[in-house]
Amino acid sequence: MNVERLRELAISDTGFVFDPYSGFTFSVNETGRFMLQALKAGHAAEAVAAQLAEAFDLTPSDDPSRDVHEFILMLREQQLLPHDDDREG
Amino acid sequence: MRSSPTVAVTGLNATDNPGPGVAVLRALRAAPDFHGRLVGLAYDSLDPGIYHQPLGLSAAYLIPYPSQGLEAMRERLFEIHRQTPFDVLIPTLDSELPSMIALEPELAAKGVHLYLPTREQFDLRSKARLAELGARAGLDVPETRVLSDVRELYDVHKDVPYPFMVKGVFYGAVKVNAVDEAVHAWHQTVAKWGLPVIVQQHYSGEEYDIVAVGDGRGGLIGAVPMKKMLLTDKGKGWAGVAVKDPTLIEMTERFMAASHWRGPCEVEVLRTHEGRSLLLEVNPRFPAWTFLSAGAGQNLPWAVARLALGDAVAPMRDFKAGTMFVRISLDQVTSIDRFEQIASTGAITFEKEKDPP
Known part of the structure; x- marks a missing residue:
């Protein structure tokens, strides 16, 4: 997954995110910030889901993998991840 | 490097549709190397910049509107120069640039230096020649038609489909969705700005503006791109x-390389939802938000003053993304004496007073 744009994001402790390329700002909650940091670090989607489950005590029924994939879709909509990158890993 | 020149700046109308003069003066005042004097040149005795104490103006003068002609401008500038000699003049309004470009040699002979585009460069970036500029610079531009007859408006949608923008040759833009709206916008535009009228394809997307300075040889001295976060009802950036x-810097570099632009400008770019980066227009002067450049690490007004004086200014590329501006409206309290002085004599000198303007 090409995370070049994610690496440029300024992410504060409160979850406030500034994209210095576009000038857009948005906020993420605690789990969102966790996923953003993990993806920014270059971890694949399934690895992020596993880390998320461990960090937030999630069970398989919580389906952390679905959350991560939905989050990735949102990042694509914001053009923070490339649309044509289907590998997610 | 001369650190204490006297710099005169126009465009002190800091209203909700502000001229850039106050921003340029603030940037000069904020430059650590600048120890000179500042002179304000205003068109109206109530231009707010005249009364803005933190600028520390040495003097302010009224000058004639460009519509009063070149001779009136020449005489007034020379008279002001006799009273308060200035080394650099930074004009900040589109409408005064043709006069200033024409007067540049005479002003230079009196020791007044400007850093302006040539008339050819100035004309190249006019709205009517956007397509030509785009082709020369290799920049994507919206589909544009320049019309001089209202009858052309009825067929223009075959080339530029609705919705499109109806733009005045100098200023103003109205989005129209059908021919009746287009005709209405045409008459409004012609009444205000005359002919021709520019019809330009409308695109949805995000607008970015770049304040930049060209070295006159095709190079870029500095540039700071900005995304507007809040607009006024006139579409002016309030934050x-x-x-x-x-991409925005690269587009600005291409414009500079193609035009050999000399001096400040504002490049307007639309990033469409489909990912196209369209050059919308190039304004031939500093924008009103120029002070952001100084705050972000590139003091472009000070660079222009130094370039005008013949100093070598190294290209600047670094600036701090995330530096913001948020405008404010506030009431400046002053004495009626000051208004009386500028209104009745066309001039006000602050240096003899104990307190600043």
Whole structure:
């Protein structure tokens, strides 16, 4: 997954995110910030889901993998991840 | 490097549709190397910049509107120069640039230096020649038609489909969705700005503006792109943030390379939802949000003053993305004496007073 744009994001402790390329700002909650940091670090989607489950005590029924994939879709909509990158890993 | 020149700046109308003069003066005042004097040149005795104490103006003068002709401008500038000699003049309004470009040699002979585009460069970036500029610079531009007869408007949608923008040759833009709206916008535009009228394809997307300075040889001295965060009802940026999208700098460099632009300008770019980066227009002067450049690490007004004086200024590329501006409206309290002085004599000198303006 090409995370070049994610690496440029300024992410504060409160979850406030500034994209210095576009000038857009948005906020993420605690789990969102966790996923953003993990993806920014270059971890694949399934690895992020596993880390998320461990960090937030999630069970398989919580389906952390679905959350991560939905989050990735949102990042694509914001053009923070490339649309044509289907590998997610 | 001369650190204490006297710099005169126009455009002190800091209203809700502000002229850039106050921003340029603030940037000069904020430059650590600048120890000179500042002179304000205003068109109206109530231009707010005249009364803005933190600028520390040495003097302010009224000058004639460009519509009063070149001779009136020449005489007034020379008279002001006799009273308060200035070394650099930074005009900040589109409408005064043709006069200033024409007067540049005479002003230079009196020791007044400007850093302006040539008339050819100035004309190249006019709205009517956007397509030509785009082709020369290799920049994507919206489909544009320049019309001089209202009858052309009825067929223009075959080339430029609705919705499109109806733009005045100097200023103003109205989005229209059908021919009746287009005809209405045409008459409004012609009444205000005359002919021709520019019809330009409308695109949805995000607008970015870049304040930049060209070296006159095709190079870029400095540039700071900005994304507007809040607009007034006139579409003017009331808040904005410096961004570092390299595409915006590259587009500005292409414009400079193609035009050999000399001096300040504002490049307007639309990033469409489909990912196209369209050059919308190039304004031939500093924008009103120019102070952001100084705050972000590139003091472009000070660079222009130094370039005008013949100093070598190294290209600047670094700036701090995320630097923001948020405008404010506030009431400046002053004495009626000051208004009386500028209104009745066309001049006000602050240096003899104990307190600043």
